[in-house]
Amino acid sequence: MIENIRLSFQGIWSHKLRSVLTMLGIIIGIAAIISIVSTIKGTNEQIKQNLIGAGNNVVQVQLYHTDYDYTYEVGNEGIPAGVPVVSDDVFDAVLALDHVESAALYNRRIDYNNAFYFGNNQLNGCEVYGVDNGYFSTCGFVVRAGRSFVPSDLSAFRPVALVDRDTAKALFEGEDPVGQTIEFNGVALVVVGVVDKDTRFDPVMETVDDYYTYMQQESSGKVFVPKSIWPSLFAYDEPLELAVRADSPEAMSLVGRDAAELMNTGVTNENIVYRAEDTMQTVKDLQDLSNATNQQLIWIASISLLVGGIGVMNIMLVSVTERTREIGLKKALGARKSRILWQFLTEAAVLTSLGGLLGVGAGVGLAELISRITQAPVALSVPFMLLAVVFSMAIGILFGLLPSIQAANLNPIDALRHE
Numbered sequence: 001m002i003e004n005i006r007l008s009f010q011g012i013w014s015h016k017l018r019s020v021l022t023m024l025g026i027i028i029g030i031a032a033i034i035s036i037v038s039t040i041k042g043t044n045e046q047i048k049q050n051l052i053g054a055g056n057n058v059v060q061v062q063l064y065h066t067d068y069d070y071t072y073e074v075g076n077e078g079i080p081a082g083v084p085v086v087s088d089d090v091f092d093a094v095l096a097l098d099h100v101e102s103a104a105l106y107n108r109r110i111d112y113n114n115a116f117y118f119g120n121n122q123l124n125g126c127e128v129y130g131v132d133n134g135y136f137s138t139c140g141f142v143v144r145a146g147r148s149f150v151p152s153d154l155s156a157f158r159p160v161a162l163v164d165r166d167t168a169k170a171l172f173e174g175e176d177p178v179g180q181t182i183e184f185n186g187v188a189l190v191v192v193g194v195v196d197k198d199t200r201f202d203p204v205m206e207t208v209d210d211y212y213t214y215m216q217q218e219s220s221g222k223v224f225v226p227k228s229i230w231p232s233l234f235a236y237d238e239p240l241e242l243a244v245r246a247d248s249p250e251a252m253s254l255v256g257r258d259a260a261e262l263m264n265t266g267v268t269n270e271n272i273v274y275r276a277e278d279t280m281q282t283v284k285d286l287q288d289l290s291n292a293t294n295q296q297l298i299w300i301a302s303i304s305l306l307v308g309g310i311g312v313m314n315i316m317l318v319s320v321t322e323r324t325r326e327i328g329l330k331k332a333l334g335a336r337k338s339r340i341l342w343q344f345l346t347e348a349a350v351l352t353s354l355g356g357l358l359g360v361g362a363g364v365g366l367a368e369l370i371s372r373i374t375q376a377p378v379a380l381s382v383p384f385m386l387l388a389v390v391f392s393m394a395i396g397i398l399f400g401l402l403p404s405i406q407a408a409n410l411n412p413i414d415a416l417r418h419e
Helices: 002-014 016-052 088-095 133-139 151-155 165-172 208-215 227-233 249-263 279-322 324-332 337-374 382-408 412-417
Strands: 058-065 100-111 116-118 121-123 126-131 141-146 160-164 181-184 187-197 222-226 241-246 272-276
Touching: 002 016, 002 337, 016 279, 016 337, 016 382, 058 249, 088 100, 088 249, 100 133, 100 227, 100 249, 116 165, 121 165, 126 133, 126 227, 133 141, 133 241, 141 160, 151 227, 160 165, 165 187, 165 222, 187 222, 187 227, 222 227, 241 249, 249 272, 279 337, 279 382, 337 382
Parallel strands: 126 222, 160 187
Antiparallel strands: 058 241, 058 272, 100 126, 100 241, 116 121, 116 181, 141 187, 160 222, 181 187
């Protein structure tokens, strides 16, 4: 085998231009496939980070209409019958689920009927949350100014609030919001801090399309109040929602499903149930769409490999014709058919393997070039690169088989007489 490989390199080197032209189809095909696969993988990873967040594996469990695929909004539809407040036992059971890192119960409304006021400024359609500090750590919020809630805020029913960056900009117009008083639904709330998403959990935005795809769910702002003063703002015994953080993105669907099942304990309203938003399913659907589109490109690029394989077969047939007398001499000296067969198969495999290696290098360079020009994310896969080289070797063996068999079956007397 080593001798066959040495002879293969010797033959390739003695016909350098012909060998390069023969490998060109393999190089182009492998390079195209490597660059496409790298772009697909990079795009899928970006989709995953955008919808989930880098490490923010949080699933929201909310009330849904059973007959319609949208969430139940307490602010618009009133407090639903047959949906009790989640008990401490149910919440403890959620925390005890496998793959759960943390969880937080909270109230939420998008209130269109009331507005937050600061002086002459007002903010409509704002999301209002009744939370404790467990919510911020679970959902990846950090305090950018001021402070977070302290235990006495909840126990003493203090009318305080935290606002996010959007609310601070809209209401205070550049003023420091900490210490200011805002009014909502007849209640004066003192702003004690400004919170924002941890930058580790921010979606990766590359284009304007990404912004509209991933940020369309965001509202005009968020205001957080202690969960204990929620009844003074709205009403008693409102249904709670749940934010639960899984220990990995892969566990999100399972955690969400199990948590929703526990949250539905005691719910007797047949038209309304707790359901987890299956972010991983959304990710999978978008990734499947991306893969389906790009697989067509892979099939098109594979045509180059077919053309390259035909080129290898053609040049190997020429090589057999050129070396007919050499084959006859080897057979006359006692070389078996298998020896001749393996010599030509090895030469074809070495030729296409070199083309595969050069194609992988060209594919990596092409992927990086595409990334710089189009700003498309790229993720290289070393196992796939190795598979590409092995595949190119298989192409050499497949398309080199016919010429090798032809060489092995040559009659030694006819071969020696060949001019």
